[in-house]
Amino acid sequence: MELIFEISKKGRRALEIPKPDVPGRSYRDNTEDATVNPLSGSIPSKYLRNTGLMLPEVSEPDLVRHYTALSDSNHGVDSGFYPLGSCTMKYNPKINEDMAALEGFTGVHPLQPEETVQGCLELMYKLEKSLSAITGMSRFTLQPAAGAHGEMTGLMIIKAYHDKTHPRRKIIVPDSAHGTNPASAAAAGFETVELKSSEDGGIDPDALRALMDENIAGLMLTNPNTLGLFEKNIREIADIVHDAGGLLYYDGANANAIMGISRPGDMGFDVLHLNLHKTFSTPHGGGGPGSGPVGVAARLEPFLPVPAVKYENGRYSFDYDLPDSIGKVRSFYGNYGVAVKAYTYIIRLGFEGLKQASVNAVLNARYLMQKLAGVYELPYKRSCMHEFVLSCTFMKKYGVSAMDVAKRLIDFGFHPPTVYFPLIVKEALMIEPTETESKETLDRFINAMLTIAEEAEKDPELLKNAPHTTPVTRPDDVAAARKPVLRYI
């Protein structure tokens, strides 16, 4: 497919830019002067561009066709099933967009006086209260722009908390954790200590106990974990960490499994982040941006970023009175439009609706797991939560890998699951169907997976060269990583 720069022809236009209606002004006496560039009054000439911008020049139909063709080549939740494990690619209800497009939200400036944006502040406040109720935390900040940013913010809070008394510089991360966990810990200035998973894919309390000392700032945990398994010993785990003076961080990536059922705050977690772009139905990936609000237990409230939003005497206002605040972690108040969409989702579903969403997410995952586990290997034979991990090692004898299975699924119209993660499972396929898929869709996916398992034995080449039906078949990702071409011209 051609790039828009390649279909560009000089002189073509999709729209006419109006002539500037602000006249230039003479340098000499500041009277109107048509020969002077209107911008030059405020910008010194040495900073003004003399040449045109290198923008593509296309007609409106060419423009529309180009972007329609691009979107046709894409696969999103609006085009098909997207079981990308740990990413919670659930459907994004269109009403969310309508609400975020309301003029009261889009037509304001972040520096407007508080009394003129009471509605905007009310939404932030109520979203914060809703997230607190869902997770059992005391207070939230909406500033972090995505999940990993939330992790870093949470870890900075943990660091600031310990620095008040006795600095601690190590964070424990299980070997099944998302890669962002150790990365965020490093970014926040911690050293990570790896905790090996037990035989049943969870945390072994004794192994954790052995790692605890006065330099351990905390434990980062995803619950259910990346194997889709719930940590049954969570209360004991929390006690072990707390007794040694550490804090518990909850990675909210898998929160879609537990809404309205269990709360990280009740499990003993002190800090967490949620991904509004996963659990709360806002667009994820290229359709973002994301949002990673961070919630804390009461004793950590003073360390939250400023400003928070407070409600007093019938008025909403920004609260800068957090004496131990780690400061701002993002300009203004976070990705505000995403907060509007997430709040829309929460009030539309209500408590019972959110709970049902989690119940259905778990039910859908268990249905897929039951149907596929006989043919694909299930490395941890426990009932899953909202996602589960299969292994393709049995296909090795045909020369077929998990990557080949993933690529072949594209030919059936499905987005592949997450592959080669978590790292503790060889040839891993990590499948998360989400609650918004019908039984018919799940059955089509099951049939595709079973067909592919047969093809692996009968016609391995078919898998190794897949996909066959897409405009681009299999890009050479190894060559791209080894010899990256980072610019177009």
Place this chain on the structure above:
Amino acid sequence: MEVKKNLRYTKDHEWARPEGDRIFTGITDYAQHALGDIVFVELPEKGSALSKGDVLGTVESSKAASDIFSPLCGKVAEVNTELEDKPELVNEAPYDAWIAAMIPDDPAEAVTGLMDADEYEKYIKTLEHD
């Protein structure tokens, strides 16, 4: 999976080869096979002092990034800068694609505790059954 007779091995799949006053280190055939196509090797800094088990560098494949651990206590005397431009050498000839040459703190005991080829071969057989 090739296991070379004259080398010593760690459980994390590094090899060590004494040569003169130096010990060359790299990752094994088993490791490169498990990692898949290696796209980047992060080398240690020359002169850095490492304990056994410290992170010596990182290998990145299209699947994951993995730490390489130092098989001994010593100083990094030299690094194989050829791998910066040609990470694929680790896949093609893992036992030639050394990552660092180290000067051991205690030459007499440098490879003590590491597995020999037979032990390593038995060790990777136990992993295959996982």
